[in-house]
Structure formats: structure tokens, C-alpha cells
Amino acid sequence: MSAFLYLIPSTIGDYEVKDVLPRKTLDVIQDLDEFIVENIRTSRRFLIKAGYTKSIDNIKFNLLDKHTSESELPGFLDSAKSGKSIGLISEAGCPCVADPGARVVALAHQAGIKVKPLTGPSSILLALMASGFNGQSFAFHGYLPIDTKQQQKRLKEIEKQARLNDQTQIFMEAPYRNNKMLRNIVMSLSEATMLCIASEITTDGEFIETKSIGLWKKNLPDCNKKNTVFLIFA
């Protein structure tokens, strides 16, 4: 029996874990007792909601966040090297997509440990599906610059890429800066450019609408403190 590094998605809204994670993902979680996580407290809560029946106190957690140094990472894979599978849990959505997990996955490949990605919700992918934009070609940019002038410049570059490459452009913003981002988007981009705003995906407050910048200008939604994915197509 070889050991795996399982990549375990989490919920992205306030939905029940069992509503958005499929059976195979839930079954794998049951079999593990060592996890790499971004936050131990929320990961404990996640495991309980996912129906974890073994004693939470016996779980070994390795903490992987922005403060984790490179030198700590190889040790996180020791159990997998000696034949015991471990799990990498995301704080929200899919591990390694806009989160620090990729660092440890890269090490796993170097060490010859098999990596097994499991199915779960990703706000980026769900937003792309629901946008109505090109799904044959798309680019995700993470977070844009915070500075207003630089952000506007970047938005225009992204709009140009969308037009030249017929490519959907996807990005995010810190939730408390969403409304400033929206004002910058409608100020910077052409009236004909299409914008999809996808907020609070998979929650009861889900809001997903695609309109031209010209139409959005007349009535901008309030996205303050809402998890939002922005998509542009031109």
C-alpha cells in the first residue's frame, strides 16, 4: 500500500459540508488522522461537520500559512514518506487554488509521493461556469494591485487581454474593498465590455449577474464584505 497526499476541498459558504462535498471526498477524510491545514481551529470544526468519527484529539495537525518557513515543509511529508496517507485541507474551496498549499504539493512530487486531488467547490470555477463567458480560454489573476492608479492600469491591461485573446479574465478582491474595486472597474473599462459579478457563491445570498459595463454603471450592487469573483470579457 503506497501513501498519498490527498487534497481536500472545504465549503466556500455557509452550506452544510455534506451538501457540497461528494461521498468519495467525505470517505477519504474518515480514513486519515494527519492533516496539513491553514488554521487548526476551523479545520477541527470542518472535520466534525464532515462527519469525522475518530477522536479529534488524536489528529496531528501541521500548520501551513504565510508564516510557515520553507525549512518546516519537508517534515510535513514524513508520514507519507513512511507509508501513511495525509490530507491537505483548504480553508475555503479547493486547496492550492489561491491558497498556500501548492508549496507542499511541489515538495510531494519531488519526494515521489502520489498526490490525489478530491472534488469540491471552487468559487473561481463556479463563477466561470455561471458567467456565460468563454470557458475554452480563461486566465485567473488572483488579486490586482491595491493602489487606485495601478489597479486601473491593470484593469485596462486585463480588458485588452480579454479582447485580443478572446479570453475570460478572472480576479478577486479583499471583500471589504469590493465596492471600491467595482467603482474602479466601471470607471476604467469600456461601456461595451462585459462584467460578471459572482458573490457569495453556493450560499443563500448567492448573486451572479453578467451585464455590460454600461448597464452596470446605472446600478452597481453592494458587494461590501461579500466574497466576490469578478470576470471580464470583451
Place this chain on the structure above:
Amino acid sequence: MSAFLYLIPSTIGDYEVKDVLPRKTLDVIQDLDEFIVENIRTSRRFLIKAGYTKSIDNIKFNLLDKHTSESELPGFLDSAKSGKSIGLISEAGCPCVADPGARVVALAHQAGIKVKPLTGPSSILLALMASGFNGQSFAFHGYLPIDTKQQQKRLKEIEKQARLNDQTQIFMEAPYRNNKMLRNIVMSLSEATMLCIASEITTDGEFIETKSIGLWKKNLPDCNKKNTVFLIFA
């Protein structure tokens, strides 16, 4: 009660539908009796495997494939306009990601019909998670040119984008041309560039490995007729 256009993912391998689709996705399917599909026969089979208990014979299917003309599409949304929710089912993975579904989603937004994306497996996203490459910035290019010279040129452009933008580059190939693609990749790209080959994701034959081009050159896997996602990082 307003009507929705639900985006329903399907399996991507030979796994049990209930292993990879979460409860909420399975529950929504139960409530619908009109679907937009790429292939009626496989969609019927999918619904049965997903535990659909109503009579399959009473389902209304609208066929959306490359032969469907623009003029047919608005009619596919008539039921949703008159208050009855409908589903858009993908042939494999998530609708509208590398499939023709986006055309009808764009029309739904224009008609003011709410679009609800549901969670399921996406080979592109699972491959990205498992690659160990940058998940904060990535681009998906669909299929590259088939012509050998043009393909090599495009591969080099993509490698340059990966290096300049610190951006993971993702693409696919028709399964029976995978081995030719692999030979072209190792011939065209720098020895130090990293390549992840992700084949048959979520199946028992799943193969996901990340190595430098230099290392791959010594031992190329046989990917003939295997569904494969290629990822490059430089």
C-alpha cells in the same frame, strides 16, 4: 418562486456518479424534468446513475452541440422564462468549461434568468490543484494548434508567458494525439521548465506527476487515448 438555469456537472472518469457529485447537486437533478444536453443517450444514462427516480421518458431534452444554430438557443430557455427551472448537463466535468454550454448561459443572463452553478469534478481544476504549480495565477488555453510547427511555436509562447507572468499554463489535446503532443513538448521547451502530466483524473488509472522537461525526456509516459491535462510552469 423564480426559475433557475442549473449548471450540472457530470463524472469525468468511470467513477460512480454519487462518489463525485455532492448531495445538493444530486438533489437538484431530482427536481428537474427538462435538460439542455450535448448527447441525449449519455445524459439519460447519467441521470439514471445519479439516482433520478422520475420517468426518464417524460423528460424534455434540448440538444446543444456544435451543430446547434444560434436561432434555436432562445427557445431552450422558454420553460425557465415561464417559471420552470431547467438543467444544463455537461458530457464530462463542469458545464461551460471547455464545452458549448456558455452560449446558453449568456442568453440566460440577457433574459434575466438566474444561473445556479453546482459543484462537481473538473479535470482542469483538479489537475491545477495536484500540479504543485502557482494557483494564484493561471491560464487555460483549451486546445493548441494541431500542425506540428505551429504547435511548437505556441508551446514556446506559452512557456514564455509562464516565465514572464509567473503564471501556470494549462492546455489539453485530443487523447489519440497525446503522445505526439508529449514529444513536441519535450522537443520545444527548456530542460528546466516544469511539466505536470495529469491523466485519467478521478479514475483508478489516475496518473499525476510533475517533473522538469529534462527528467521527462528520459522516460515519457504513454498517454495514448487517455484523457490528459498538461500544465507548464517556468
